[in-house]
Amino acid sequence: MTARRRAVVVVCDSLAADLVRPDTAPSLSAMRAQSADFVAARSVFPSTTRTSSASMATGCLPGAHGLLGNTMVLKEDGRLVRMSVGKPDFLDRLRRATGQTLRRPTWAERLADHGGAIVMSNVSPGAAYLQDPDSFGHVYHRSGSRGPGGELLDDGLPIEVGAAGDAAMTERFCREVLRERAPALAVLWLSEPDHTAHHTALGSPEHLAMIAHADACVQQVRSTVDALDPDGEEILLVVCSDHGMETVGRQIDLDELLLATGWKNSPQSSDVVVAPNGNAALLYFADSKRVDIPPLAQWLQDQDFAGRVVWGDALAELGLPTDGPLGIALALRHDTAANPHGVRGRSVSVLSPFSNSSLPGCGQHGGLGAHEQQPFLYLRGGGLRPGERGQPASLIDIAPTVLHHLGVAADGMQGRVLR
Numbered sequence: 049m050t051a052r053r054r055a056v057v058v059v060c061d062s063l064a065a066d067l068v069r070p071d072t073a074p075s076l077s078a079m080r081a082q083s084a085d086f087v088a089a090r091s092v093f094p095s096t097t098r099t100s101s102a103s104m105a106t107g108c109l110p111g112a113h114g115l116l117g118n119t120m121v122l123k124e125d126g127r128l129v130r131m132s133v134g135k136p137d138f139l140d141r142l143r144r145a146t147g148q149t150l151r152r153p154t155w156a157e158r159l160a161d162h163g164g165a166i167v168m169s170n171v172s173p174g175a176a177y178l179q180d181p182d183s184f185g186h187v188y189h190r191s192g193s194r195g196p197g198g199e200l201l202d203d204g205l206p207i208e209v210g211a212a213g214d215a216a217m218t219e220r221f222c223r224e225v226l227r228e229r230a231p232a233l234a235v236l237w238l239s240e241p242d243h244t245a246h247h248t249a250l251g252s253p254e255h256l257a258m259i260a261h262a263d264a265c266v267q268q269v270r271s272t273v274d275a276l277d278p279d280g281e282e283i284l285l286v287v288c289s290d291h292g293m294e295t296v297g298r299q300i301d302l303d304e305l306l307l308a309t310g311w312k313n314s315p316q317s318s319d320v321v322v323a324p325n326g327n328a329a330l331l332y333f334a335d336s337k338r339v340d341i342p343p344l345a346q347w348l349q350d351q352d353f354a355g356r357v358v359w360g361d362a363l364a365e366l367g368l369p370t371d372g373p374l375g376i377a378l379a380l381r382h383d384t385a386a387n388p389h390g391v392r393g394r395s396v397s398v399l400s401p402f403s404n405s406s407l408p409g410c411g412q413h414g415g416l417g418a419h420e421q422q423p424f425l426y427l428r429g430g431g432l433r434p435g436e437r438g439q440p441a442s443l444i445d446i447a448p449t450v451l452h453h454l455g456v457a458a459d460g461m462q463g464r465v466l467r
């Protein structure tokens with residue numbers, strides 16, 4: 049039989065590296081011992097799921113692929129309008145506003161003529177479709193499943209977000225995608241422990257149960273891969289998270305604060321528009337208001353909720369664009385305080401009109417806190433020697449590494465091949 053190389057990627061959404069332990073996640077811990085463990089792996093900014101999904105798929109930072117958060121601001125009819133990237137119609141609005149979706153090709157596009165890509169995702173529709181926004185491969189999601197050319201698929205994914213849906217999706221992924229269809233790239237994106245952690249305390253029994261659940265899903269994939277490739281040479285197995293989480297210390301209403309201090313004229317004003325992204329916020333400016341960027345950045349930096357405030361050319365240091373309406377990036381203040389369950393990492397977060405989860409005491413992400421920026425990243429098989437790797441690594445390195453394993457060009461990607 050001719051060996052055909054494949055890659056399998058499993059994402060345990062929001063599972064921070066330091067919560068993968070033998071007592072919380074026995075299968076992941078066992079897999080770590082067999083894998084190249086990139087202990088310095090970091091998320092992108094904002095550390096939100098939709099940004100992460102686009103960065104994983106393109107091997108590029110947000111400034112290059114253009115997807116700047118879970119909430120984004122687009123110019124519609126000459127006005128800056130904020131919207132949730134999670135909604136099923138977001139990609140159509142992005143296309144109308146900018147003439148395209150992501151500005152860089154995804155791994156699904158690059159693999160269209162090289163064995164194809166199949167994605168099964170149980171997170172938001174936005175994050176799922178950003179894996180392959182222009183439908184070069186297959187994306188299965190509860191909001192609608194699409195094949196090449198955007199064809200709506202009859203065999204959808206009728207599941208609900210959460211553990212039961214993740215379990216059903218994983219079973220189908222192993223049986224149908226890995227064993228029967230065998231694409232060059234297969235991606236499984238679990239909704240837990242993220243879904244539960246936005247509503248409960250990190251390290252609580254409910255949260256630990258969801259880590260154990262994700263661990264069991266990974267075990268199912270790992271044993272399927274073992275059966276298909278006992279020597280571990282053909283299949284590169286990547287198991288990771290997109291980001292970790294911080295405990296919300298307090299929430300601020302940035303819209304209200306900007307109104308109260310006169311930086312914004314009215315709630316409906318489109319001169320200065322805040323895009324809340326959990327523990328971060330991005331501020332967009334109409335051309336006539338860009339003169340306010342330096343003084344507003346200084347004002348923000350002086351507030352007790354501010355962590356890092358970045359504007360102008362320095363936005364590029366965070367991987368953000370410097371050529372559009374984005375004016376200021378605000379990462380909220382964070383520290384290493386432990387919550388009642390002993391889980392470290394606490395951040396201020398920003399209220400969002402699009403989400404009522406992540407109240408104080410619950411988990412949240414989006415910013416630059418040490419714990420939300422610390423995903424785990426294990427690579428097994430494909431000739432990679434097991435052991436810890438201390439080199440810098442990022443979500444954007446996954447796609448070039450996968451394409452390298454598959455023998456497909458990764459030109460134009462900002463990430464590097466991990467070895």
Ligand SMILES: [Zn+2]
Nearest residue numbers: 061062097290
């Ligand atoms: Zn996520």
